[in-house]
Amino acid sequence: MLLTKQTALLCAGLVLAFVVSWELYWRSQNVVLGYNDDDSRWAATRQLIYQSTPTRPVLIGSSRSKFDIDLETWEQIVGQKPIQLSLNGTSPRPVLTDLGNDPNFRGTLIVDVTEMLFFSPDRSFPEKEALRRVHHYPHWSLSEQASFWISEMLESRLVFLDEMNLSLGAFLKKLPIPNRPGAFGGPVFPREFEVVSPDRQSRMTLAFLADTTLQNEVKQVWVDVGKYVPMKPAVGAELLAILNATKRSVDQIRARGGRVIFLRTPSDGVMRQAEKALFPREKYWNRLLTHTQTTGIYFEDYPELRQFTCPEWSHLAPQDAITFTQNLIPVVRPLTR
Amino acid sequence: MVFNSFTFVIFFAVMLALHNAPLPWKVKKINLLLGSYLFYALWNPPFILLLWLSTVVDFYMARLIADEHRPARRKALLAVSLVLNLGMLSYFKYGGFLLENFTVLLDSLGIAFQAAKPDIILPVGISFYTFVTLSYTLDVYRRKFAPEPSLLNFALFVTYFPHLVAGPIVRPEDLIPQFKTPHRATADQLRWGLLLLSLGLFMKVTIADGLLADTADLIFSLPFPVQPLDAWTGVLAFSGQIFCDFAGYSTCAIGVSLCLGFVLPDNFRYPYAAIGFRDFWRRWHITLSTWLRDYLYIPLGGNRHGAFRTYINLMITMLLGGLWHGASWNFVVWGGLHGLFLCVERLIEQAGLRRAEAGEWAESKPLVSRASVVGLPGNQAVRRFGLALLTLFLVNITWVFFRAPTFDGAMLLMLCMFGAIPDAPVMLTTTAILTVGLVTVGLITCHWLLRDSSLVQLARRLPGWVLSLAWAALLILVILTQKGSGSFIYFQF
Numbered sequence: 001m002l003l004t005k006q007t008a009l010l011c012a013g014l015v016l017a018f019v020v021s022w023e024l025y026w027r028s029q030n031v032v033l034g035y036n037d038d039d040s041r042w043a044a045t046r047q048l049i050y051q052s053t054p055t056r057p058v059l060i061g062s063s064r065s066k067f068d069i070d071l072e073t074w075e076q077i078v079g080q081k082p083i084q085l086s087l088n089g090t091s092p093r094p095v096l097t098d099l100g101n102d103p104n105f106r107g108t109l110i111v112d113v114t115e116m117l118f119f120s121p122d123r124s125f126p127e128k129e130a131l132r133r134v135h136h137y138p139h140w141s142l143s144e145q146a147s148f149w150i151s152e153m154l155e156s157r158l159v160f161l162d163e164m165n166l167s168l169g170a171f172l173k174k175l176p177i178p179n180r181p182g183a184f185g186g187p188v189f190p191r192e193f194e195v196v197s198p199d200r201q202s203r204m205t206l207a208f209l210a211d212t213t214l215q216n217e218v219k220q221v222w223v224d225v226g227k228y229v230p231m232k233p234a235v236g237a238e239l240l241a242i243l244n245a246t247k248r249s250v251d252q253i254r255a256r257g258g259r260v261i262f263l264r265t266p267s268d269g270v271m272r273q274a275e276k277a278l279f280p281r282e283k284y285w286n287r288l289l290t291h292t293q294t295t296g297i298y299f300e301d302y303p304e305l306r307q308f309t310c311p312e313w314s315h316l317a318p319q320d321a322i323t324f325t326q327n328l329i330p331v332v333r334p335l336t337r
Numbered sequence: 338m339v340f341n342s343f344t345f346v347i348f349f350a351v352m353l354a355l356h357n358a359p360l361p362w363k364v365k366k367i368n369l370l371l372g373s374y375l376f377y378a379l380w381n382p383p384f385i386l387l388l389w390l391s392t393v394v395d396f397y398m399a400r401l402i403a404d405e406h407r408p409a410r411r412k413a414l415l416a417v418s419l420v421l422n423l424g425m426l427s428y429f430k431y432g433g434f435l436l437e438n439f440t441v442l443l444d445s446l447g448i449a450f451q452a453a454k455p456d457i458i459l460p461v462g463i464s465f466y467t468f469v470t471l472s473y474t475l476d477v478y479r480r481k482f483a484p485e486p487s488l489l490n491f492a493l494f495v496t497y498f499p500h501l502v503a504g505p506i507v508r509p510e511d512l513i514p515q516f517k518t519p520h521r522a523t524a525d526q527l528r529w530g531l532l533l534l535s536l537g538l539f540m541k542v543t544i545a546d547g548l549l550a551d552t553a554d555l556i557f558s559l560p561f562p563v564q565p566l567d568a569w570t571g572v573l574a575f576s577g578q579i580f581c582d583f584a585g586y587s588t589c590a591i592g593v594s595l596c597l598g599f600v601l602p603d604n605f606r607y608p609y610a611a612i613g614f615r616d617f618w619r620r621w622h623i624t625l626s627t628w629l630r631d632y633l634y635i636p637l638g639g640n641r642h643g644a645f646r647t648y649i650n651l652m653i654t655m656l657l658g659g660l661w662h663g664a665s666w667n668f669v670v671w672g673g674l675h676g677l678f679l680c681v682e683r684l685i686e687q688a689g690l691r692r693a694e695a696g697e698w699a700e701s702k703p704l705v706s707r708a709s710v711v712g713l714p715g716n717q718a719v720r721r722f723g724l725a726l727l728t729l730f731l732v733n734i735t736w737v738f739f740r741a742p743t744f745d746g747a748m749l750l751m752l753c754m755f756g757a758i759p760d761a762p763v764m765l766t767t768t769a770i771l772t773v774g775l776v777t778v779g780l781i782t783c784h785w786l787l788r789d790s791s792l793v794q795l796a797r798r799l800p801g802w803v804l805s806l807a808w809a810a811l812l813i814l815v816i817l818t819q820k821g822s823g824s825f826i827y828f829q830f
Contacts, residue, residue, distance in 0.1 A: 003528040007801040007808070014809035019816065036819075128558075143338040143345075143379035150343035167819040168547050177767045185766035 019160075026159045026166065032205050034195040035155050036163045037088075040148035042133050043140040045200055048083045049099065052107020054259065054336035056080035060095045061112020062126075063088040064265040066202035067194075067315035069110075073325040082110075084200040089187070090130040091117045093246065098134045100249030108259045108336050113288065113296075114267075115279035119234045119242060152198065165191035184228030187221045190214045193312075203318045209311060218312035222271055233278050243291040250292045261335050262288060262296035266306065266324070269313035295335050302331060338379045340534070340589040341542050348376065349593065352498075356597050362519040366493055369597070376498035377462070384460040387425060388496060394421050395470040396491045399477040399484040411478065418474045426467045429459050434664030462502030464661060468628055470495055473509045475632055482509065490516045497599075499590040503583070505604040506624040512599065520598035532808055533592025536792075539811040540585030547818035548776055549578040552769045557740050557750070562761040568753035570765055574773045575740045576733050577780055580609065583622070609732075609781055610788035612724045614678040617732060629658050648683070652676040662739070667747060670738045678731055725785065 035041065052058045055078045059065050065086035075081040085095055092111050099105045120126040155161045164170060173188050192208035208214050234242055250260045264285060267275060279285075281298070289296045299305040304327035308320045316324055338345050355368045378385050398418040405411045427435075443450040473494075477484050485491045494512045495501075522530060556563065556571025563571075587604035594601045604624050611617035618626040634654040640647040652673070659672015734751070741747035752758050787795065796804060 003525060003532060003796065003804065004801055005524070005528075007805045008528045008531070010802065010805035011808040011812070014805065015812045015816075018809070018813050141380045142382075143342060146344040146347075146379070147342040150347070154343075161819065163819040168543065168814065168817045169551075172548075172768055172772060175768050177771070179766050180763050183763045183766055185769065 023158055023160050030207070031159050031162075031166070031191070032195045033156070033159050034162055034165075035152070035198050036161070037196045037200060037202075038163070039133060039136050040140065040144055040151070041198075041200060042085065042087070043137050044145075044148060045083060045085055046137050049085070049102075049105055049107060052083060052105070052109075052258075053080070054108045056082060057108040057110045057261075057332075057336070058083045058099070058105075059086055059110050059112065060092040060099070061086040061110075061263075062090055062092065062114045062117050063194075063202060064114055064267070064315055065110075065112035065263075066196075066200065067204070068112075068265045068321050068324055069328070070318070070321040070325040071199050071201045073322045074329065077326065077329050081199060086112060086200075087130050087133065088202075089117070089126065090128075091120050091124075091126040092130070093118065093242070093249075094127055094130040094134050096246065096249045098137075100252035103256070105253065106256045106258045109253060109261070110332070111260060111262050113262050113264050113285065115275055115284050116231050116233075118288075119239065119279065119284055121232075121234055121238055122241070122245075125229070156198075162191075164194075164196075182228075184224060187225055189221060190217050193218055202315075203321070204311065204315070209317055215311045218314075219269070222313060226274060231274075231278050233284070239284075239287075243288060246288065247292045250294055259336055260292075260294055261332065262292075262294055263328075264296065264298040264300075266299045266308045266310060266316065267314050268310050271310075271313035297328070297331055297335075302327070305331070338376050340586070340593070341538055344379070348372070349596075353596060357521060363489070365519075366489055366516060369498075370489065370493045370496060373493070373496040373498035373501060377496070377501060380461050381458070387460055387463070388466060391422060391425065391466060391470050392492050392495045393488075394418065395474050395495075396485075396488055399474050402474070402478050403480075403484045415474065415478045419471070422467045422471050422474075426463055429463055431660075431664045465504050465506055466495055466501060468506050468625075469500075472506075472628060472632060476509060485509070485513055497594075499594040499597075499599075500601060503586045503590070504622075504624055505587055505590065505602050506628050507601060511602055515599050522596050522598040526595050526598060530592045530595030530597075532796075533588050533595065533792075535592075535808060535811045535815070537585045537587070537589030537592055538815050540581040540588060543811075543814045543818045544776060545578045545581035545585060548772050549574040549581070552765060552773055553578050553740065555764065557742065557746070559764065560746075562749060562753045562758040563764045564761050565754055565756045566770065567764045568750055570770050570773045572733050572737055572750070572754065573777045576609075576729075576736050577773070577776050579736065579739070580605075580780065607784035607788045609729050610725050610784035611728050611732075612721055613682050613728055614675060614731075615682060617728060618675075618679075625658070625661075629654050633657060644687070648680045651679050651683070655679065667738045667741060667744055670744065670747075671735050674735045674738065678735075722785065726781075729781070 049058050059069060059082050063086070066084060066088065069082065069084075071081050071084060086092065087095070092113075096109075096111060099109060117126045123131075151161075160166050170191075173185065179185070190208070192205045192211070192214055194202050195205055196202055233239075253260055262285075285296065285298060288294075297305070305324065308316055308324060311317055338348060352369070352372050355372075356365055358365075360368070374385055374388075377388060395418055398414055402411055402414045402418075405414060440450050473485075473491075476482060485494070490513055493516055494507070494509060497507075497512065500507050553571055553575035556567060557575065584605040591601045591603070602624055604622060606620040606623065608617055608620035611620050634650055637650040637653060638646055639650060655672045655676030656669055657672070659668045659670070659675070662668045662671070737750050737754075738744075738747045741750060749758075753761060799807075
């Protein structure tokens, strides 16, 4: 006999002991329970877009949309929760193209414009993750759907099931091993920075808000991104191609009775200075609105939307996201009628 | 459904319970068959029709072939089966590729032709189950055995879920006899099966997806050159990823099947310790290489018609073997390179044998491995290890063409690997380089130490508590990796 009953039982006991102690350890560290914002969660949300109405918009964009628009607040005021399809660190254009090409989408779309992502060239890094998810969606199999619902059940009970922060890959990424000059492995955020809820809402944790060291870590991430991934704002023909592609998608949605609104959420500090320098409003935001003949909401134009400070220059704290959403709804409402 | 998913955990638990329930053998086989259809249908339900078509046509065609004694009619019946199976494979797998190349050909002749882009979805596992059913019909045609009288046994042989979508490519004699008599795993088989399933999941989830995939994906997706260290790290990452992904799937399949009491053939035998390319193909995707040998290389004439024809047959076999992996010229180049290396190895071997026969090496005693006859100085173990590293180096060169999205991309990466592009940027973090380096060294060490042994022999040598610790470590690392249910690379083939 190769493997005795005792061998198997000892193995099972060790694995069980590890899982229990691992879970208890992270609970003792006050880690907040969150959900994996993976392909399946995005696909499950993507399925909901056909339920979109003027009061239940689809949100596309990057992390600012996920942090800054508080879905529960929206639901409390309007009665329906928006459908959050934004993706961290990505341009919304692949999703916009996807929704434009979907003949059954006739809803309302709020497009978060973070210029350095929105105006990145086709097929560049900020588009890759969005493209991957868009391409995956039609192939989201019944098996993956079943796995997603089981996973959801486990994630709602186990703190350690957090691929972004508590997986082997996440631990390896955070090892303090210096890199060769010029090498950049992508942004690595402290785990307290973001917790994702089942509806894909992102929130900063209380620990993050209370600790300026953690906030400075994220600020440093933005500085590193600027240093290692130099922005080359699209200009000339490249910019025109982006504007034309955006207009095509907007027109497709409008032709079916849908609505599109562009939204610029707050940022400040060094991030805001860099955005202003690289993407002057008149050359990008204003041109986007005129080229696509679309209404836009720029936070600086509204006193009630420009009163916020971002703890790490780019996203709103949860409490500010609630106020921002409360103030945003009256601005959005007339545009969706 | 993939093995590394929660859905599979529940599915497998139900299948195990049903298979061990006090039910008649025929009912258990029907359960397995229905379970296998469910396993397949949870990807894309309509494609199950193709599976049924292939099963029914080959079952009845083989019976007609066996009953027919007129050679011409036998050939015609075989042709019907081949046309159906290879026709389906060609349409779904090569339709777009053929049309694209036809368009390019017409363009080069100055004929403007604009073909509509075909929107063809490749049914998962079609290359695998096509080869499974083909081998059955061909063997009945050759009168190797009588056709299987039971449609249930035959359908289960084709559809049996552990091997259905990515092999091992089973032969009728591997599996059909096992379905004829009641089979249930012994307690030892069940434990060993679970251990193999754990090992396969560890290879796939932790090593392939968790430690290597990101680095390989990054380097192979870059449209610009990188430093040699980054390029080599990317290639080594893919080399480890493709092995752990595919061998991981096979190990899971063998383990799952063993839990049900059925033995599937080995598909990998420590290929990165191969000495020479002939040895490599005896260790890598064994069920494909033996399939190609038995149904392509030998029918082409094998080595029975002189040296020149042997080399031609080798090249044809490897080129088609490359094309089997996917509809792209890169796969043809990959197969061509393997064919070329096999030919060169054979040339060296033949020359060495001739010189040995002439007594030139009487004193130096050439190193004779399975694959090579090479006279090199030094300690024999060191020489063998050196040759294994050389083989692995060349295998890695071929992986560049296998993985790169385009031929130009492959050539760019090759130039980077050999330092032909100065001042290219650095891309990878030190952690990524160290991770790939450690995994590569670990893989080579494991393969080298186990190349003439097996896991069973290793398990026999270890005390029970060490096995428990090792097994638990595998599972804990799988749990820690937390990678979602990513597809296996070979599903796309």
